[in-house]
Amino acid sequence: MTNFRVKSPWKIARISTIATLSFIVCWGFAMVVAEIKPFWIDEWRVIYNLKYKDATMLWGPLDFLQQFPRVYLEIVKVFTSIFDYSYFALRLPSFIVGTAMIALCYRLMVKIFRRESFNRFLFVMMLVSASTFTDYYVEIKQYTMDLLLALVAIWQFIELLKLTNGQPKISGRYMWLCASFLVVPFFSYTYPIAIAPVFIIQFVQGVILLRDKRVTTGKTRILLQQWFPLFLCAASIVVFYMTDVKQLMADKGMHQYWGHLMMNKGFSWSSFFYECYNMFAEIGAGAVYWYLFGVLGVVSFLYGVFVCVANIKRKQQSASDLILLYSALLVLIAILLFSTGKFPLGEPRLNAFMIPVIAVLLIRLLDGLSEHRRWNIVSKTVSVVLLAGVTGNVYTTFYASLTGPEYTRKMEIYRSTEKALLMAQSKKLPTMITPEVAWPYDKTRNYPFNNTVPGDWVLKTFPAYHVANNMPVYAITNMASLREEMKRLPANITSVLAGDGRSFSIIIR
Secondary structure: OHHHHHHHHHHHHHHHHHHHHHHHHHHHHHHHHOOOOOOOHHHHHHHHHHHHOOOOHHHOOOOOOOOOOHHHHHHHHHHHHHOOOOHHHHHHHHHHHHHHHHHHHHHHHHHHOOOOOOOHHHHHHHHHHOHHHHHHOOOOOOHHHHHHHHHHHHHHHHHHHHHHHOOOOOOHHHHHHHHHHHHHHHHOOOHHHHHHHHHHHHHHHHHHHHHOOOOOOOHHHHHHHHHHHHHHHHHHHHHHHHHHHHHHHOOHHHHHHOHHHOOOOOOOHHHHHHHHHHHHHOOOOHHHHHHHHHHHHHHHHHHHHHHHHHHHHOOOOOHHHHHHHHHHHHHHHHHHHHHOOOOOOOOOOOOHHHHHHHHHHHHHHHHHHHOOHHHHHHHHHHHHHHHHHHHHHHHHHHHHHOOOHHHHHHHHHHHHHHHHHHHHHHHOOOEEEOHHHHOOOOOOOOOOOOOOOOHHHHHHOOOOOOHHHOOOEEEOOOHHHHHHHHOOOOOOOOEEEEEOOOOEEEEEO
């Protein structure tokens, strides 16, 4: 009976986690194959670049203040163009990346944490419940790739640690590790930050190895095998910077857009403490969990630093301790970059690569508290509350994203516009469209637009608009001004299809 009581919560957590992950994958697949998730303004901007820039142009400045890892963008371009930029093709890449992230995250959870730890399930659930994942799981943006490669960086670090602990040898697994270091830097702007602590730790570990008198042979071979993948990674990051990141760093519009999250006007203690706190807090959804994750995140980081310092003094560095050190270092690096005005904190999608290490720090804190009789019940209670919260957030977020009056109107606009576009292209009719096709973003301040978002370019991002047809599209202010604005059209245009996204009519000149 006692054994059942001990294992029952663990089994419930495991079943709940697997059921939730299965639900996420099925829900994501449904959003890919069925046109039930309309695109929004950030996606329109990426889609416009995909549809109207060739492979060479994608390596230059992107329209509408966009930045997207160019190699990744090129691959998406090739794939989506094969299917004529269909809804399915535009949704599938992020779904594949996000699903791979779920699989890798679960695998790392098994590798990093003790089997009997109830808190281990927080590792995967914190990632899949984060707004960056739930919002962008099937969206044509790069943030799911940032999450995936944050996990890849941890996997790479674990594989490098094995080279120290075991007999070094060239194998297929080692070649795969080298290939990953060579390729993945080109797919994420935040991966170079995520992998930075590995260079620091491996350098220190190398110095310790050279000074270790107990190891008399094979030191050079171990160091060469450890540092060859890192050399490939460094070379790729340099090339990535020169061909891609350099444009991002020089993008004044991006600096202006994210300026409120960066100390580009000088250091401010109030901004420093608030955004550092926000980095942890934004993992939680809702006011209660915003405070809960914020406070626990800060405490777990401080606790992690304390444990790391204690381990260094005791010269105790197990694989688990080194992963904790990696996590603490990554948080410190992010804070340092923020303090010097090089990186924004407090925005979930930009800080997504931090979620895995924050989860590691938080779980280490809870596991540490559970070992003390005085704090055991507190640790278990917090663990249950956190796991219940992040699990529930998955279901409520996905449900809310596809329900409600706003969603209903978005779908009405999407379906009506798709139908109108198909008719206009079959009849070879030019189209005149109001900004309302971009509802609810038509009257919001979205760079580079100050007041409204013109409907012409938005209409061209719809999957039903075929690039090869090159059907003329004209932006108009509203339907009331239609007749006046028709006078500006070329004389050979005798009729148009005009509408506001929900209703369309054929107007004869």
